[in-house]
Amino acid sequence: MLRKGLYGIYGGVEFSITFDMDNNLKIMTENKEKIDATFEDTYQNGVYTKIVKPNEIVDCVSIIPFGIIKEEKVQILQEKENEYQVATGSLLVGSKLNLPRIDRDSWLGWVSKSEVMLIEEITPINSEDL
Known part of the structure; x- marks a missing residue:
């Protein structure tokens, strides 16, 4: 799978990083095996997100x-x-x-x-x- 954009480690697992319209930091994935009940599929499209704080993410990188x-x-x-x-x-x-x-x-x-x-x-x- 092509990795492009921001990534970081949360709870020992790599996630893609994004921001919502309120400038909340979110981690996201399409892989259900990476998530728990604290993630949500807001738009029912198979993309699971969770709002996190910057200090909860480690090893952040930008990938081009x-x-x-x-x-x-x-x-x-x-x-x-x-x-x-x-x-x-x-x-x-x-x-x-x-x-x-x-x-x-x-x-x-x-x-x-x-x-x-x-x-x-x-x-x-x-x-x-x-």
Whole structure:
């Protein structure tokens, strides 16, 4: 599964971190095995969340996924079962990878996961700064 955004450890388990409209810090997951009765599925869509305090989360990181295809670095935007959606702002890279041009400075396309070396740029974050 593609990890992108903020993550942290709560109760020994890694969760994605988000904020609600009231600026409450929330942890979230789609994995029912990670949760207990204190989590809620507010919108009945299979995403479970819980409001927490920053000091309850440890090992916070920001994760930005990139990919290497034919020795070229590209952004990874999404994933499907066997593909990544990749993007670049470089004419040379877009042409080399045969990506469709979507506007003046953007090339975007789906590429087989087997062609991509996934790299996660991980930056530590102090949970008290969230």
